[in-house]
Amino acid sequence: MxxxxxxxxxxxxxxxxxxxxxxxxxxxxxxxxxxxxxxxxxxxxxxxxxxxxxxxxxxxxxxxxxxxxxxxxxxxxxxxxxxxxxxxxxxxxxxxxxxxxxxxWVRRFDHMQQHTGQHILTAAFVELFDYQTVSFHLGTDLVTIDLNTVAVTAEELAAAEKRANDIILENRPIETTWVTKEELVQYNLRKDVSVDEDIRLVIIPDYDYNGCGGTHPTSTGQVQMVKIMEIEKMKANIRVHFVCGNRVYEQLAMRKTVLTDVARQLSVPEKEAGAALTKLMKAAKQTEKALAETRDALLAFEAKEFVHTGESIIAKTFENRSIQELQKLARYVTTEKPDVIALLVANNEDKLQFVAARGANIDVSMKSISTAALPSINGKGGGNDALVQGGGEKLITPEQLLEAMKSAL
Missing domain, CATH: 2.40.30.130 (Elongation Factor Tu (Ef-tu); domain 3)
Incomplete structure (x- = not known):
């Protein structure tokens, strides 16, 4: 558009x-x-x-x-x-x-504020940086324009926003006029119009001259304010998300509510919430890393316990173990003892899952186990000769699935 x-x-x-x-x-x-x-x-x-x-x-x-x-x-x-x-x-x-x-009227006036704010902000990007708007969308929460540039700096965004709000604060009149194609040469249009008749111009004197069929208030002051919220990369363009008028207050109220809640939960003043949240996230990542290392250590210890039995096939069932845990446990087992096969089945909430892995000294392909096990649970799986995994419906018990896998050997 x-x-x-x-x-x-x-x-x-x-x-x-x-x-x-x-x-x-x-x-x-x-x-x-x-x-x-x-x-x-x-x-x-x-x-x-x-x-x-x-x-x-x-x-x-x-x-x-x-x-x-x-x-x-x-x-x-x-x-x-x-x-x-x-x-x-x-x-x-x-x-x-x-x-x-x-x-x-609340809906109409909101649309007029957003549409006119788009004219003003678009003109600011053209005036300051020659960034043309190539598309425009007036959404229910935010408004967007796509600028024909691959990058916009924070300084450019701030400058365009300030210029737009200066025009709003000056409360310039917004005029409309109907002109013929021949009369267009009298106006410094921001962009060429694409029709030959019924041409309507929306004009902010000494600032923006634009062909437009939308509705607009009578002065820029009625837009109240423009606030850029965020930007995102869109192929060869930059999409600018912004709001105008009453939507600025709505966004401010929403963000104030969220910030107050975050600050309360962190037990810090609102202005320190960002730094406190960064500190908390850093600590959480460190804790998560330590927890993952502890889980891996426990799996390694569990694998040692399995191989110490001296069995050539380690066949076990578990309750509520993720497929990722089964894979790690199977690798620990086969690494600890290269001449064993690990057959592991987990009875999870809504499905059965399994892993079969061989040690480095075993020549049997684990794909044969997957081929034998999957039909019995109407399942799907994948893997290679050394390790396979799969999952499916609870059509049989975990123990029966394990026996089907063992039978394939």
Whole structure:
């Protein structure tokens, strides 16, 4: 979706002679309106109503659709289909004659804040670093733009964010105008438009001139703030995640709640939570490493106990042993005594698992054991001549599985 090519293309509502006559273009701040029902129907998306005019914005140009109510009937979706704006409503509802439309203003204003913030932030990246926005997505939590660069520094992000917030703080007017293709030369457009008629420009004077069919507030101050949250590498681009307006407060509240909880659990002031968490993670990794070394030592000791019996085949069953533990134990056994075979079966919660391994002085392929054992448990496995492993359903007892493996020898 091209972020800077949100240009309207055709007439979109029955009864409206020109796109510029649509209520959401006449005044994006309209919250309620009156109109006539000119058509009702249903399609694969559900029942819909077409009005003589509308302030409900349909999905398009990177901006999600409005919701709200027509009379007291909830508007669930708004889409432009076959040159008309369809307001999708509950199937059982019936509407006719003169009706009253009311927007879900919290949703609309949020979309206007995010969309306008995108214009401002995109223009900042172009102005400061000539990084063009190649795509734009307005999500339910975060907004993203993809910049046509393979890397962005923390300093560049901070500079672009500051420039965007300076423009917001200046409370510059946001103007819209409809122009012909010939008139475009009068404007310093951030990016070329892709249509030849019904061209609508959204202008922040002396800063950003952009072809766009979305809705925007009347001044930059209404965006309140832009905050970049994170970035990620996307093939040859950098994706910037950010929020504007009320979403900044929502993100701040969420992060404050999380930080307070982390600081409380670490018993440190919030500003020291990061350092304390780093220290805790380092200690946890050291403990995990020591625990793994202890487990390995116990497995090695267990293996010595097995081979001291003098048996040429070490056949054992266990309760709740992971396949990784069985593999390590089998290797310890066959390393300790190269002329033995280890056959190990674990009875785990929902399946039987096994490992078969041979010492260096044994010539028998362990694949024959796997071939014999797997059908009896409807299982799957893998490995090589020296060691195989597998697992399957509990169709037989662990002891029966072990006998099937021994029989293969």
């Amino acid at each position: 091209k972020a800077s090519l949100h240009v309207c293309d055709t007439i979109a509502s029955k009864g409206v002679k020109h796109m510029k006559d649509l209520l959401y273009y006449q005044d994006a701040m309209i919250k309620q309106f009156s109109a006539d029902v000119v058509k009702t129907g249903a399609d694969e998306q559900g029942a819909y109503v077409v009005l003589s005019n509308t302030a409900f914005y349909p999905t398009g140009g990177g901006q999600p659709h409005d919701t709200g109510w027509i009379n007291n009937v909830e508007v669930l979706n708004v889409e432009k289909v076959d040159e008309e704006i369809r307001h999708y409503i509950q199937e059982e509802a019936t509407l006719s004659g003169r009706v009253e439309g009311k927007l879900n």
